[in-house]
Ligand SMILES: Nc1ncnc2c1ncn2[C@@H]1O[C@H](COP(=O)(O)OP(=O)(O)OP(=O)(O)O)[C@@H](O)[C@H]1O
């Protein structure tokens with residue numbers, strides 16, 4: 001925009017300057033030629049009138065022929081009121097009143113350029129004392145007006161082209177100078193999305209850019225090192241805790257086998273201890289899993305599966321680890337999912353479903369529905385699949401809906417239950433497992449005011465169509 005504006009201002013001012021200079025020069029030139037011709041003719045006319053050789057109209061006709069190059073007409077005013085003219089194509093009314101009064105009243109010769117009836121004309125008036133009048137000659141200089149119009153048009157065209165070129169140049173130059181920044185911004189986005197291996201490639205020959213590139217890459221190096229150190233630390237701590245915990249759990253089992261010989265207080269203490277050791281073991285397991293995925297060491301073994309079948313199996317497996325009094329939720333499979341397959345690590349997916357079902361039973365009064373439906377993300381080879389788990393409990397406050405996926409975050413529902421047993425790692429792990437599959441997970445309000453957790457996984461078209469097991473209604477419970 002600035003380049004185009006600059007080009008416009010520059011070309012407009014240069015154009016105006018050249019137009020007015022040329023115009024001034026051309027008009028001045030033409031005027032002096034006209035004055036010269038008129039003076040020559042006026043001398044001829046006044047001499048012939050004085051000699052009284054022929055009649056005045058004849059003298060004027062000859063006068064017009066003396067200067068054949070100029071397209072002009074002569075007029076003569078005698079004694080203030082009698083007009084002579086060679087033809088009737090021009091009349092005294094064509095002479096501007098101001099010029100007439102200058103020449104006749106003040107007796108001063110003069111010339112004027114003006115437009116009459118759409119034509120550009122130059123009138124020259126010269127007083128002739130012998131007839132107590134004046135000689136006028138009107139020059140038709142329409143061709144001058146035409147030349148000036150063509151010039152104005154050419155200047156305008158050149159200005160428009162220059163402005164356009166300015167805009168094109170500006171766009172090209174700004175694109176070129178911003179290109180390195182686009183690279184920086186793209187790298188920053190990739191890094192913020194977790195791709196810590198992204199680095200900037202330094203462009204040769206630009207020292208400013210080389211400094212930016214090297215400091216940016218150094219910053220990412222340090223960032224990566226720090227993240228890896230932290231992940232290693234968590235992983236080392238969890239590893240170190242695992243073996244004493246295993247010993248503790250084994251010893252507790254021995255004690256539990258002999259619980260009947262303990263006093264009621266001893267039994268109560270043993271129950272509390274074993275509950276805490278189990279919770280601790282689970283937390284260490286979760287931490288190990290998270291730190292493995294943080295350090296990029298997570299192993300994912302993908303299998304091609306049918307989403308409906310997968311979810312039914314995962315729900316059944318999760319149900320086994322829940323208390324027996326928790327009813328299994330119905331599984332609803334949208335028929336539109338038929339023909340779409342997923343690449344899934346079954347162990348991880350089962351953990352996702354079991355964590356969501358466990359949360360629903362702990363905080364939402366039990367899952368009311370597990371639904372499999374087509375998603376909105378359409379790729380070249382198929383469309384995504386949504387798996388949602390919903391309950392009819394108190395749900396999540398809007399401010400908690402993203403926070404619950406943070407590590408060690410426990411929401412208000414966890415504390416409502418009194419002494420909660422969770423550590424706040426369950427949903428963080430869910431998000432991690434889903435991310436490893438290239439999908440994402442979010443929480444929202446279910447239709448009944450409870451919570452709905454939805455996992456979106458990228459799907460692809462199944463190669464063999466083996467979806468015949470769907471019930472006619474398309475819904476399986
Ligand atoms: N279905 C739900 N309804 C209401 N609140 C929920 C639901 N699911 C999770 N929450 C809230 O989200 C918080 C985080 O859940 P998350 O599973 O990460 O941790 P947790 O259940 O407290 O512990 P963990 O799963 O590690 O044992 C919970 O403390 C709870 O407050």
Ligand SMILES: [Mg+2]
Pocket residue numbers: 355358359422426427
């Ligand atoms: Mg949980």
